Every structure is written in C-alpha cells, then in structure tokens.
Amino acid sequence: LAKTTQPISMDSYEGQEVNITCSHNNIATNDYITWYQQFPSQGPRFIIQGYKTKVTNEVASLFIPADRKSSTLSLPRVSLSDTAVYYCLVGDIIGLTGGGNKLTFGTGTQLKVEL
Amino acid sequence: EPEVTQTPSHQVTQMGQEVILRCVPISNHLYFYWYRQILGQKVEFLVSFYNNEISEKSEIFDDQFSVERPDGSNFTLKIRSTKLEDSAMYFCASRGKDRSSYNEQFFGPGTRLTVL
Numbered sequence: 001l002a003k004t005t006q007p008i009s010m011d012s013y014e015g016q017e018v019n020i021t022c023s024h025n026n027i028a029t030n031d032y033i034t035w036y037q038q039f040p041s042q043g044p045r046f047i048i049q050g051y052k053t054k055v056t057n058e059v060a061s062l063f064i065p066a067d068r069k070s071s072t073l074s075l076p077r078v079s080l081s082d083t084a085v086y087y088c089l090v091g092d093i094i095g096l097t098g099g100g101n102k103l104t105f106g107t108g109t110q111l112k113v114e115l
Numbered sequence: 116e117p118e119v120t121q122t123p124s125h126q127v128t129q130m131g132q133e134v135i136l137r138c139v140p141i142s143n144h145l146y147f148y149w150y151r152q153i154l155g156q157k158v159e160f161l162v163s164f165y166n167n168e169i170s171e172k173s174e175i176f177d178d179q180f181s182v183e184r185p186d187g188s189n190f191t192l193k194i195r196s197t198k199l200e201d202s203a204m205y206f207c208a209s210r211g212k213d214r215s216s217y218n219e220q221f222f223g224p225g226t227r228l229t230v231l
Contacts, residue, residue, distance in 0.1 A: 032218055034218040034219070038158070041204070041225070041227075042224060042225065043119075043206045043208070043222025043223055043224055043225050044158060044206075044222050045222065046218075046219040046220065046221070049218055049219065087158075089218065091218060101146070101163070101210075101218065102148065102160040102163055102171055102173075103148075103150075103158075103160065103208075103218065103220060104160065105157050105158040105159075106157065107157055
C-alpha cells in the first residue's frame, strides 16, 4: 500500500486558489490517486480521481506529473464552505469480482479558509 | 441525487449492551462498507461486503462485530457487547460496479455511538 504524505494544515482566504500537494513515492503501476473531503461530523465525500496528467471536474483539478510520485489537488477560488479536511488516497483498481477495495485514510490536510 | 442514509444519527448505550447500526445504501450499488472514526482520529476501515458475504475485514472487526444485509435495501452493523472504546462515529459507504469510479465510495452521514 503506497504511503502518502500531505501537509497537516493550510490556511487561505476566500477567492484564492488553493493547491494541496500529496507525495506518494512508492505508488504502484496499478494505483489510482483519489481525493476526499470531510466536513466536521460528516462522512468523507469523493472529490476527484486520476491516474496520470490532469483531471478536472466541476469541483477541482488534479495534477499528476509523469513520474506519478506526487499529485496536487487544486481548488479554484475557495470560499468559507471549503473549510474541511482533504485526504489523498492511493490504491489500485481491482477486478470487478472480489468486492474489497477498502479506502485507507491518513490524517489529511486541514484547510481553513478565512474572509 | 441518491444518497446513503444511516439511522440513528446518535446512539447512546451502556457498556456490554448490543447495538445495531442501520444503513440504506444507494439502491443500485453492490459493494458496501463500514468505517469508523474515533473523535479526532483517522477514518478507519472495518469491513467490506459484496454478494452477501464479507470481502475483507480489518483487525478492529473482531468477533463482537457482525454485518448483515437482511433485505434488499438495508445493511446493518451489529456490535454484540459494546465497550467504552467502541465510542466513535460509524460511517456506512457504498459504491457501484462501474470500473471507472472504483475508488468512489458514497458515505452516509454517520451514526455517533456513545458507550457509557
């Protein structure tokens, strides 16, 4: 299981772009990179997933360099409501049978957005 | 938008009592999970369930824990004899079979279990 390292906390202001970088030096060939968001007293929520290069959805962008040893979650123009813990997870895609694919969460990055 | 629901939102119980936490996964999902989060700590995997059987379980998921899908919609976690250290937020999650969203699990709002 690839170990991930991300900053414990980050501070930002409303309207700014926030980039959270995660390092995963021993990522395996079959591993995907997934980011989750968690608000206090709520369940984690899937944000974005990627394998290489860049992925963008309505919420965020995910940048993955060619060596895949790190990834950066980019949140454009954050607001107060983006204050949450952001988790970087690395794991493989298993076959359709089997049904496992547990998620292994680290301590995440506490993002605090202020006015 | 479909969502995972959990009941109750908060359960208070005495040590040694049995509790059942209930979850209704998203209707067309096939894979089900329980996680827990002790206050201030990481989200921890407990168990995964597919095709009416446990696929994987963690060391936390000992003989005091069991899961069941009693009908086509509910997914339950039973703790047979609760301990103080079982106090935590318990999250149910589910996912579909679409290979492109394999790590996209949908989490419920959680049940806060307090063991006195």
